[in-house]
Amino acid sequence: xxxxxxxxxxxxxxxxxxxxxxxxxxxxxxxxxxxxxxxxxxxxxxxxxxxxxxxxxxxxxxxxxxxxxxxxxxxxxxxxxxxxxxxxxxxxxxxxxxxxxxxxxxxxxxxxxxxxxxxxxxxxxxxxxxxxxxxxxxxxxxxxxxxxxxxxxxxxxxxxxxxxxxxxxxxxxxxxxxxxxxxxxxxxxxxxxxxxxxxxxxxxxxxxxxxxxxxxxxxxxxxxxxxxxxxxxxxxxxxxxxxxxxxxxxxxxxxxxxxxxxxxxxxxxxxxxxxxxxxxxxxxxxxxxxxxxxxxxxxxxxxxxxxxxxxxxxxxxxxxxxxxxxxxxxxxxxxxxxxxxxxxxxxxxxxxxxxxxxxxxxxxxxxxxxxxxxxxxxxxxxxxxxxxxxxxxxxxxxxxxxxxxxxxxxxxxxxxxxxxxxxxxxxxxxxxxxxxxxxxxxxxxxxxxxxxxxxxxxxxxxxxxxxxxxxxxxxxxx
RNA sequence: CGGAGUAUAGCUCAGUCUGGUAGAGCGCUACGUUCGGGACGUAGAGGUCGUAGGUUCGAAUCCUGUUACUCCGACCA
Numbered sequence: 055x056x057x058x059x060x061x062x063x064x065x066x067x068x069x070x071x072x073x074x075x076x077x078x079x080x081x082x083x084x085x086x087x088x089x090x091x092x093x094x095x096x097x098x099x100x101x102x103x104x105x106x107x108x109x110x111x112x113x114x115x116x117x118x119x120x121x122x123x124x125x126x127x128x129x130x131x132x133x134x135x136x137x138x139x140x141x142x143x144x145x146x147x148x149x150x151x152x153x154x155x156x157x158x159x160x161x162x163x164x165x166x167x168x169x170x171x172x173x174x175x176x177x178x179x180x181x182x183x184x185x186x187x188x189x190x191x192x193x194x195x196x197x198x199x200x201x202x203x204x205x206x207x208x209x210x211x212x213x214x215x216x217x218x219x220x221x222x223x224x225x226x227x228x229x230x231x232x233x234x235x236x237x238x239x240x241x242x243x244x245x246x247x248x249x250x251x252x253x254x255x256x257x258x259x260x261x262x263x264x265x266x267x268x269x270x271x272x273x274x275x276x277x278x279x280x281x282x283x284x285x286x287x288x289x290x291x292x293x294x295x296x297x298x299x300x301x302x303x304x305x306x307x308x309x310x311x312x313x314x315x316x317x318x319x320x321x322x323x324x325x326x327x328x329x330x331x332x333x334x335x336x337x338x339x340x341x342x343x344x345x346x347x348x349x350x351x352x353x354x355x356x357x358x359x360x361x362x363x364x365x366x367x368x369x370x371x372x373x374x375x376x377x378x379x380x381x382x383x384x385x386x387x388x389x390x391x392x393x394x395x396x397x398x399x400x401x402x403x404x405x406x407x408x409x410x411x412x413x414x415x416x417x418x419x420x421x422x423x424x425x426x427x428x429x430x431x432x433x434x435x436x437x438x439x440x441x442x443x444x445x446x447x448x449x450x451x452x453x454x455x456x457x458x459x460x461x462x463x464x465x466x467x468x469x470x471x472x473x474x475x476x477x478x479x480x481x482x483x484x485x486x487x488x489x490x491x492x493x494x495x496x497x498x499x500x501x502x503x504x505x506x507x508x509x510x511x512x513x514x515x516x517x518x519x520x521x522x523x524x525x526x527x528x529x530x531x532x
Numbered sequence: 533c534g535g536a537g538u539a540u541a542g543c544u545c546a547g548u549c550u551g552g553u554a555g556a557g558c559g560c561u562a563c564g565u566u567c568g569g570g571a572c573g574u575a576g577a578g579g580u581c582g583u584a585g586g587u588u589c590g591a592a593u594c595c596u597g598u599u600a601c602u603c604c605g606a607c608c609a
Contacts, residue, residue: 058569060572142607207608211605211607255576270609328609329609396567397570400570415600427569
């Protein structure tokens with residue numbers, strides 16, 4: 055059986071992934087190294103993801119704002135761990151004017167900035183500076199801010215969506231009066247991410263706290279949601295940090311308490327990025343292309359009229375009318391009346407992962423029936439139903455597909471988690487080529503022998519087991 | 533930042549060794565036959581061969597410089 059994407063997942067997973075992105079028309083590599091152009095279809099998915107996330111962020115009492123792209127270098131210097139974490143991947147703006155010199159446009163040597171700016175790799179510092187002025191009294195707390203922006207981290211090994219030099223994300227930054235509140239909020243946003251991925255992306259997660267070795271630069275606690283891709287590798291899909299008082303002290307975020315004492319506040323930050331899209335694609339898609347959960351599918355249903363010359367107009371109109379009826383049920387519907395051959399249209403939308411395909415031939419137009427095929431189940435799911443039946447079941451069918459996609463993904467994830475008792479067991483498993491997450495006593499990983507395994511098998515500690523933090527999950531990762 | 537490679541049509545690449553004035557497949561356009569899991573025929577459009585210089589009667593091809601990108605390693609949402 056010929057597949058739309060070659061090579062297949064089994065043959066070469068990372069090449070399959072690259073070709074999937076091209077075939078589904080999601081994005082392409084940009085002329086600028088490490089950057090990608092997200093194409094309209096890919097961006098439509100991101101917009102739906104973003105809107106769903108934004109609702110949840112606002113429901114958590116957070117306000118959106120927008121801070122500058124450029125950050126004074128000196129700001130980074132104020133938090134020692136933080137600067138160490140980002141210094142080696144910072145892009146720096148040094149000039150403010152171009153000049154034609156010898157016929158070549160270049161930065162004007164006479165327009166050098168005395169204080170250069172860093173293009174934000176993350177905004178803890180500049181938001182911290184603002185918060186130091188905005189937070190005065192206990193009445194100002196908690197203060198919860200979020201922004202949807204692009205950031206830049208100069209990456210040596212970019213991969214589309216998973217790791218690009220520029221990426222889009224949301225970064226939330228909250229301030230609290232007490233550590234208890236701050237830590238509870240970091241955990242709350244962490245749970246929000248896990249729920250979001252389950253309900254919106256139909257993607258299960260392994261949620262837990264990062265070990266000290268893997269923590270965010272400048273955080274006391276980092277809570278992560280890790281996903282397991284179909285090839286068994288881990289993807290860090292979102293993190294929420296309890297920053298303690300590191301940034302409050304570095305940026306002088308202080309408030310006057312009810313007791314009349316001036317004291318440092320406690321901050322958190324939490325983020326998810328377009329990387330989530332990479333995870334979404336690698337969790338659900340198959341050898342024929344993208345498979346999208348209905349909640350974030352730009353088109354949930356595509357209607358393809360199988361036209362012949364003599365009935366083109368009538369059938370197209372009939373299909374448009376059906377599309378309109380489905381739209382009245384709050385479904386996103388595309389009626390593809392473009393001038394392409396029917397099989398080409400089908401493959402186009404199969405590759406783009408549209409959840410439900412509806413085909414209408416001329417006889418079906420007369421009979422009042424349609425042929426429907428679920429993308430997640432493939433052509434085996436093809437069946438003929440009446441138009442009335444379709445209109446009746448379509449909204450529930452979307453919910454059902456969403457649920458079943460999650461259940462299948464969860465089953466795959468569970469099959470990729472292995473308990474190991476000893477480092478020897480771990481090494482045997484890795485040696486045999488076993489993929490996935492390995493659950494092992496955290497204590498067993500704090501030695502040179504484990505460091506050797508990290509080096510040899512390119513594994514890392516993903517997070518502690520939330521149910522029993524004496525265990526840690528270990529895996530190869532993206 | 534180390535190691536290796538590539539640069540020729542929108543895309544993937546051949547042509548370079550042995551210098552003689554530009555090719556294939558896919559895609560695109562038109563017409564015809566087609567159209568329910570990837571169609572075929574015919575006719576077309578499309579490239580100063582990354583860039584600057586040199587050698588030569590003549591350079592995609594040889595020489596020198598330069599720039600960009602890709603892959604593999606160390607780092608990472």
